[in-house]
Amino acid sequence: MDLQPAYGIPALKADNILIISDLHIGVESHLRSKGFHLTSHTSDMHQAILDAADDFIDRLIVIGDVKDSVPGSTKQEYAEIPDFFESLFDRFDTIDIVRGNHDTQIEEFLPPRVRIRPATGIRINEIGLVHGHTWPSEEVMDCETLVLGHNHPAVMFRDGVGRQMTEPCWFRGEFCETSTEKYPVLPKRFIVVPAFNRMLGGSPVNVIGEDLLGPILNSDLLDLDNSNIYLLDGVNLGKRSDNMIKGRENTRFKPGPKTRAKYS
Template sequence: MSGEALVEPVPGEPAAVASTGDERVLCIADYHAGIEVGLRYERGVELASAADTRLARLERLLDRTAPDRLLVLGDLVHRIGRPDGDEVDELRTLVDRVTDRVQMTLVPGNHDGGVADAVPELEVAAAAGLRLGPVGFLHGHTWPARDVLRAEVVCMGHEHPAVKLEDAVGGSRVERAWLRGPLDREAFAGHVEDDGDGEGVGVGDRNRIEGTELVVVPAFNDRSGGTWVNVDGQGFLAPFLPGALPDADLYLLDGTRLGHYRQV
């Protein structure tokens, strides 16, 4: 089965449906529950909470895609550390509403250190990622497990990819975008541990990595900012990017293919 058949973006949305063989998995990244509280204490920005709007959008996606599982690619919450106050209220309401309908799994990101304690009923995978059949999932803030890299398609978050578009008269806008392309195994050599079978990642694991596609999922939260991947000087956040994705193409949420991200 091709990578495009395994992981299909939901048209118009920062979400994808992954076919893992046993399940249809709705995949989102960077929900950042409680972001308004974070913006207040981090930057002094006062915004009314959009918690209800975020949850309504997610529930419409569940209706539209009818998945067996919701999988969040990290940064379910915004606060680094244990969520508190309005943040934990939004988190608990979200988990309760989703798990009344489908199984929910979090692959934790760098903002999710306190989630497991705050909501112990939530299924939380290892930070190095999770593999479900032919699809691997990770946040992207740390080096992934080798088994994740052996998947046919690897989905990650963390980057909040966005593209800056300019028109002929100098106007510009920024839109969330997808990055997809062949995964370059060499970016992981020396950083991903052998699991004991003698087949490490890198040159020695050539046959297992060849053909793997890497998909960088745009942020679900439209208030969380992003990396303008087509603008010089905008560095990536993941320790393995851009090396692991040298030939990635950009796609808008509506499916428009813009071409190589450095040439847009």
């Protein structure tokens, strides 16, 4: 299957399939509780999905975190999620959701036609799809390309006077192992999908000392330094190792050393 990112939209095209991650519908309710009064952007995400889908695409797969609240749910989620997916069936024949760590009791919100897949992921031909907060199944890892969400990947830029900004990005690289005791076969490469909800900001992949999220990206299975960073407009910023910057010092708290999981 040919994998191509949509131009300017955090969505991945795989033949007749559109793949997105991290909708976090209802995040505005969480932000309101923090004093930020924002209108819902759910309809904007709905339109962006339609904009990203070429005419021949008839299947939508969301790889986790449809809803935002965990544990529990908000009135906004109950009000918006059912209609959001019901209306998407006007455009897509099939909709799958791979369960993410925020998708507790997601069955309550969804039309019966939506297929809910396990958190360990699914495999479609040579592509494995998983949210990324837990280890994938052995079947999912026996693929050519593993596609993950969960991290909300972004790249941080900093100017000469210390001002900084982040932009969502695609993070793509290769596995540096071919097999482990846990997995007889490993994928050749991985792709981390940017969060579809732009209200979330992002977690920089290029800041020294900042850990990535999930067991796969915190293991020794990936060649992270030689992985490439791409902006949503397709600009290739090059290798992660060439884009690393220092994080800001926090003099009040300095965490101890962290170890990475090893599976050899």
